[in-house]
Amino acid sequence: MDTLTAMRYQTAISSVLAYNVFLIKEILVDNSDLIERPFTVTLDHELDGVIFYIDGLSNNQLISQALLDPLIHKSLEQELLGGSRQQSIGTIEKILVTNPEVKIVKTVGEAIDNLLTGESIVVVEGLSKAFTMGTKGWEARMPSEPATELVVRGPRDSFTENMRTNTSLLRRRIKDPMLRLKTQKIGTRTKTAVTIAYLEDVANQRIVMDVQERLQSIKIDAVLESGYLEEMITDARHSPFVTMKTTERPDAAAAAILEGRVVIISDNTPFSLIVPSYFWDGFMASDDYYASYFLGTFSRIIRLIALVISLTLPSLYVLLVSFHQEMIPTQLALSMAAGRESVPFPVLVEVLLMEIAFELMREAGLRMPRPVGQAVSIVGSLIIGQAAVQAGLVSPIMVIIIAVTGIASFAIPSYATSFTIRFLRFPLLLASGMLGLLGFTAVLYVLTVHALSLQSFGEPYVAPIIPFRPSEQKDSLLRVPWWKMNTRPTFAKEKTRQPDPLDEQRKGQKSG
Amino acid sequence: MKRQVVSWLVLLIISLVTVTGCTDSIDINDLALVMAIGVDTKGTSHQVEVTAQIARPADAVGQTGAPTGGTGEPTWTAKAQGRSLFEAMRNLMRYASRRIYFAHNKVIVFSEAYARQGLADAIDFFSRNHELRMRTWVAITPKKASDLVATKTGMQVIPADSIEKMFRYSGFAAKAPRINLMQLEADLLSPTSDPVLPKVDLLQNGLAMSSTDKKKSETQVELAGAGIFERDRFRGWLTNRETQGLLWFISPPHSRVYVFGCPTSDQKVSVEIKKYHFTLMPKWLKNRLSYDVSLDDDAQLVEVGCRYSLFDPGNKKAVEQQVNQRMETEIRQVWRRMQKEKLDFLRLGDHLKAMYPWRTESHRDDFDQLLPSIQLTLHIHTQLRSAALLQQPMTPGNP
Amino acid sequence: MVTEMTTPILIALIINLIYAKAIGLTEGIAAREVGNDFWMATLMAILQGAVMMVITVLLIKQNAKEDLVQRAKSIVGPILGGLIGLLFVLYFAGAYAVVMITFVDHLRDYFLPELPTIVFVIVASLVALYAMQKGIVVTGRIAVVGVFSIILLNILLMIGTIEDFNIERLFPVFRTGIMATFLASRHADTDFAMASMMTGMILPYIAQKDKWIKATLTGVFYGGVLVMLWPILECGVLTAPETGHYIVACMQMARSAEIGWFVHRYEMIMVAFFAISLLVQLMMLLYCGVEAIAHTFTQKSSRLWLPITALFSMTSYLIVIDHRRTMQFLSVIWPPFSLAIAFLVIALLLVIGYVQKFIKQRQRFASMKKS
Structure with a gap:
């Protein structure tokens, strides 16, 4: 913003209509979507005014219905009182203020800021203030089925790019007067609305304050997606681990709020952030809570196995085959040796080749349009599954290892966590390939230490397993039935969800 | 600064290991x-x-897609x-x-x-x-x-x-x-x-x-x-018999089979021993070392070639006695061999040590010389308990 | 950050510090000395370890804000105290070497016989350095993981060897005499000494002062119980003479254990579970060494991280490079040195501290009377 514009920006709305119009048009010069609509209201005096709005951001119908109609109707109904000009201006003001979403702004800058969010600006001759009218209305996607976190059982709606829709989705789920939705604007140019949602009496005040402070301290020109915020406010800046869970499921967000967490919703993206979140949150899916608790617990155990496999299987294979062959059962050792008989590469190179091929395939399938993506996966699986073995480039067991590892990494519900794990297996792989068990152990230890040293908004990242929090075990590896799920995580202010029905019963028996 | 030094060190180690190839790996x-x-x-x-x-x-694994060699x-x-x-x-x-x-x-x-x-x-x-x-x-x-x-x-x-x-x-x-x-x-x-x-x-x-x-x-x-x-x-x-006797002591068999002639004809009866309890108890009595061996076992008829029923008490006794006798021969034979060779391959010393630690200590070096004088007391008790699936033997013309 | 240190973490640290060397190297040395009685020696060591621990805790309790070196300085003055501080540093260097021996002997001899020893030492030290840089709370947390894996290892080993376990092999006890057995327990004592020295350095960070004795004794007790399984199994499965024949007896155990015919070698499972505990030990000793030297010369400890790590790894490398030197160090030099510091010096400081307190009180009474 050059100095002239900045100066104009700060100018107060004057009572001269033409001047105001000039300023607004000068600041927003060369914008085809800026609509200027002059009107005249005839009361005792003819009064000129201009409505500004951005085409596409504002609802034209709404403007004519909610704004123009009353002005013109009023002007027809109004008896000619023969009042002064000043009185007429007051009347217009009264008429405009009756509109449900009206704000009065005093500077050109404020007016323009509001204009750019989709509101209409009304400036009237003789008034040294402008009115902003809530006429936001643009083409938006309807809540549709979430694209990333699919569930077998559970609600099918997801957040959209419209923050208001998103907050309404939350409100519809939590009809609690204590639900707070605090909004602030972040990004000097994008002025993205960012809302933090929490339950006043459940969420820990320290965490809420922390989130607010961090958001306020963000200095950035643009926030196009919540990922910007995530990296700006995360605890673990130099770490492959994600300390905030992202979700596009309103039910997951609502559940988090009910647990005493804070949800950060950013405008223009369906992905909201949940803080604080644990490492293990990446292994939980909404399904766990909706399906039977047996199934929930079982799936979590399976995902834990997936974690171990996708992190360590290739490295274990490498260190067994090229260092510690004595650990392999004889029959398996023979099979492995036979499979590798014609493979020209060392094991480490073989694994790396296959891993890279796999990652390529995944990446290609991800970005391609869907029909092409299928072709990619077919070709890829043919090459990797069949041709590579027949050509003697890789051993058949290797293919199984890579395939199982890949599948395991897809079994982790959170894409971010899954990616972290996939990424971390490379250092592990290199270390095992170079130093065998020594390298494997050392890198695994370093990774563990690193993960343990992380925090998510003051909460230890690997909790509730380490440090061990007994009360939170109800919802970590296990998913206890809902009638037992009566406590919230330890960081919540209000720790009991509902009294334990058994306790109630016992109390009842005692008194009875 | 410190971070830098550490990362340089890490880099140094990695290059040391990879570039010089001083790893232990062999595929x-x-x-x-x-x-x-x-x-x-x-x-x-x-x-x-x-x-x-x-x-x-x-060649040991077979078809794996890899060309088999030679x-x-x-x-x-x-x-x-x-x-x-x-x-x-x-x-x-x-x-x-x-x-x-x-x-x-x-x-x-x-x-x-x-x-x-x-x-x-x-x-x-x-x-x-x-x-x-x-x-x-x-x-x-x-x-x-x-x-x-x-x-x-x-x-x-x-x-x-x-x-x-x-x-x-x-x-x-x-x-x-x-x-x-x-x-x-x-x-x-x-x-x-x-x-x-x-x-x-x-x-x-x-x-x-x-x-x-x-x-x-x-x-x-x-x-x-x-x-x-x-x-x-x-x-x-060791002879075959002696080995069988030895097994009771050091390498308990999973099952044993004994075959005898039928009491009435020249056909055979086979008995299998599956469950048994073997104990070896050393005893010092008046400076004389003796071992109590007790063997309680359950026998089962597995193959019968003549008219023979488990429910005849006489038959039962006869079989049991024969089994007892066989076992005793086995054990006595290996015992005699041990005394002859003066070698403690039955691990008697280890058992003794557990019971009489101090006295064994004094015989630590001449235990082998002690062997010929050791008395063996045998208590073998066989119980014929089962005839497997059949009540009566499958003999021709026997409805 | 420091306030997060809780008693469970302290217990976990103590267990980790005791465990790793005690189950293998120590048992081998003790079995060579007293044969069958080596498991009794370990049992005795638990009691002695508890005594050492209590002495250390009492010493720190005299002034809950000071660790061992600072206590020494404030009891016997800065110069003599500084000397004692240096002695402690020397102790931690030695302990570091002892643990490094355990680490290297397990991994090198059984897994990677051709990898140069220096690589083991450097990798282990770097990992320990990294963990230390993250702070002791993080190490405390990983110690909890260590305890879990120790328990798991014990269970697995029990399952794998129970078939061959023969209780008769444990007896007779005290064949070499109670005195000899007691003397042999000095080897296991050194492992408990490591835990008590470490406790002395970190105790000021643990808030609940009134729980100290209970927590540390719990640690020693559980650590002792977890260790005890090993000499008993080693004696009952391998027999004492065989235990004595091997340098790392516990690995020999693992080599002999199996679950079914498929999981036929335990070494890797064992090392995988056990490395955490070893690395926790290395990191804690490194940390204690740095703290000791920092307090001796009143320096900032973060500046000493690298030099101390380098120094400790150098000394341990020089010892671990040669099997003969290793065994000489472990069985002849280390026990008297370690016990002299962990028991005698600490006890001496405790007594002097009490006497000083007593005199001060007397003086105060006297001055009160006068006035």
Whole structure:
């Protein structure tokens, strides 16, 4: 913003209509979507005014219905009182203020800021203030089925790019007067609305304050997606681990709020952030809570196995085959040796080749349009599954290892966590390939230490397993039935969800 | 600053390891997986001859998509000499194209001639080497160990595998004790016990591989008793009976079979012993050492060739008595042999030590001399409890 | 950050510090000395370890804000105290070497015989350095993981060897005499000494002062119980003479254990579970060494991280490079040195501290009377 514009920006709305119009048009010069609509209201005096709005951001119908109609109707109904000009201006003001979403702004800058969010600006001759009218209305996607976190059982709606829709989705789920939705604007140019949602009496005040402070301290020109915020406010800046869970499921967000967490919703993206979140949150899916608790617990155990496999299987294979062959059962050792008989590469190179091929395939399938993506996966699986073995480039067991590892990494519900794990297996792989068990152990230890040293908004990242929090075990590896799920995580202010029905019963028996 | 130094150090280590190639890695297909080892003497010059049965993975596993190599034999047997066991093993490398690797070795066979010279250094070598498993079976043969190792035998693709499984399930046949390296080591280190090893032999009784190959009858490896040692030197063989007696003491059989003639005809009755309880109690009475052996067992009729019913109390008694008698003979025979040889291969000393630690201590060095004077008291009690599925035997013309 | 240190973490640290060397190297040395009685020696060591621990805790309790070195300085003055501080540093260097021996002997001899020893030392030290840089709370947390894996290892080993376990092999006890057994327990004592010295350095960070004694004794007790399984199994499965024949007896155990015919070698499972505990030990000793030297010369400890790590790894490398030197160090030099510091010096400081307190009180009474 050059100095002239900045100066104009700060100018107060004057009572001269033409001047105001000039300023607004000068600041927003060369914008085809800026609509200027002059009107005249005839009361005792003819009064000129201009409505500004951005085409596409504002609802034209709404403007004519909610704004123009009353002005013109009023002007027809109004008896000619023969009042002064000043009185007429007051009347217009009264008429405009009756509109449900009206704000009065005093500077050109404020007016323009509001204009750019989709509101209409009304400036009237003789008034040294402008009115902003809530006429936001643009083409938006309807809540549709979430694209990333699919569930077998559970609600099918997801957040959209419209923050208001998103907050309404939350409100519809939590009809609690204590639900707070605090909004602030972040990004000097994008002025993205960012809302933090929490339950006043459940969420820990320290965490809420922390989130607010961090958001306020963000200095950035643009926030196009919540990922910007995530990296700006995360605890673990130099770490492959994600300390905030992202979700596009309103039910997951609502559940988090009910647990005493804070949800950060950013405008223009369906992905909201949940803080604080644990490492293990990446292994939980909404399904766990909706399906039977047996199934929930079982799936979590399976995902834990997936974690171990996708992190360590290739490295274990490498260190067994090229260092510690004595650990392999004889029959398996023979099979492995036979499979590798014609493979020209060392094991480490073989694994790396296959891993890279796999990652390529995944990446290609991800970005391609869907029909092409299928072709990619077919070709890829043919090459990797069949041709590579027949050509003697890789051993058949290797293919199984890579395939199982890949599948395991897809079994982790959170894409971010899954990616972290996939990424971390490379250092592990290199270390095992170079130093065998020594390298494997050392890198695994370093990774563990690193993960343990992380925090998510003051909460230890690997909790509730380490440090061990007994009360939170109800919802970590296990998913206890809902009638037992009566406590919230330890960081919540209000720790009991509902009294334990058994306790109630016992109390009842005692008194009875 | 510190972070930088640390990262430089890490970089240095990584490059040290990768660039100089000073890692320990060797891929599995560059290893010669030894499956069985035979140890012989070579000539009279105290040279050691080592025979190794090495698996050829491509042929041992079969169709894997990888081109199979050459001969189609699942194993390859190599032989080398040296002044010591280790030298001989290293000499194997002179013509083995891959690194000889012992971690998957299943059986070690010593020839009688080698065992006569003492096994101590061989056992030391095998337990000092980290590659070897402590559960490797150890055996001794009167033939040349190299012949035994080279014999292609059995149901398994890899011959050593069949010897290994033979030992694993030898409890059913009850023909030889099961001794692994760990056990042998313990016997050798014990101040009183003397080692005993299973005897394996070559047997020309197998059927030919295929009907077109009628001339060649196949050689088999069989379990055939046990060899006893004085300290680490071979002393002699036990007879079949003695071995069976020995098994009660050191390598409890999984089951035993006894066959008798029918009381009424020349047909046979077979009895299987599956459940039993064997205890050995040493006792010092007036400076005289004696051992109480008690053997309580449940017998089961498994094969009856004559009219015979379990429900006839006389029959039951007769069978039980015969079983008792057989068992007693076995045990007495091995006991006599032990007293004759003055070798504690029944591990009596170890039992004694548990009961009378101090007195054993005083006999630590002359325990073998004590053996001939030890009294044996036997309490054998057989119960014929079951006749398996049949109430009456399947005899012709018997409705 | 420091306030997060809780008593469970302290217990976990103590267990980790005791465990790793005690189950293998120590048992081998003790078995060579007293044969069958080595498991009794370990049992005795638990009691002695508890005594050492209590002495250390009492010493720190005299002034809950100071660790061992600072206590020494404030009891016997800065110069003599500084000397004692240096002695402690020397102790931690030695302990570091002892643990490094355990680490290297397990991994090198059984897994990577051809890898140069220096690589083991450097990798282990770097990992320990990294963990130390993250702070002791993080190490405390990983110690909890260590305890879990120790328990798991114990269970697995029990399952794998129970078949061959023969209780008769444990007896007779005290064949070499009670005195000899007691003397042999000095080897296991050194392992408990490591825990008590470490406790002395970190105790000021643990808030609940009144729980100190209970928590540390719990740690010693559980650590002792977890260790005890090993000599008993080693004696009952391997027999004492065989235990004595091996340098790292516990690995020999693992080599002999199996679950079914498929899981036929335990070494890797064992090392995988056990490395955490070893690395925790290395990191804690490094940390204690740095703290000790920092307090001796009143320096900022973060500046000493690198030099101390380098120094400690150098000394341990020089010892670990040669098997003969290793065994000489472990069985002849280390026990008297370690016990002299962990028991005698600490006890002496405790007594002097009490006497000083007593005199001060007397003086105060006297001055009160006068006035």
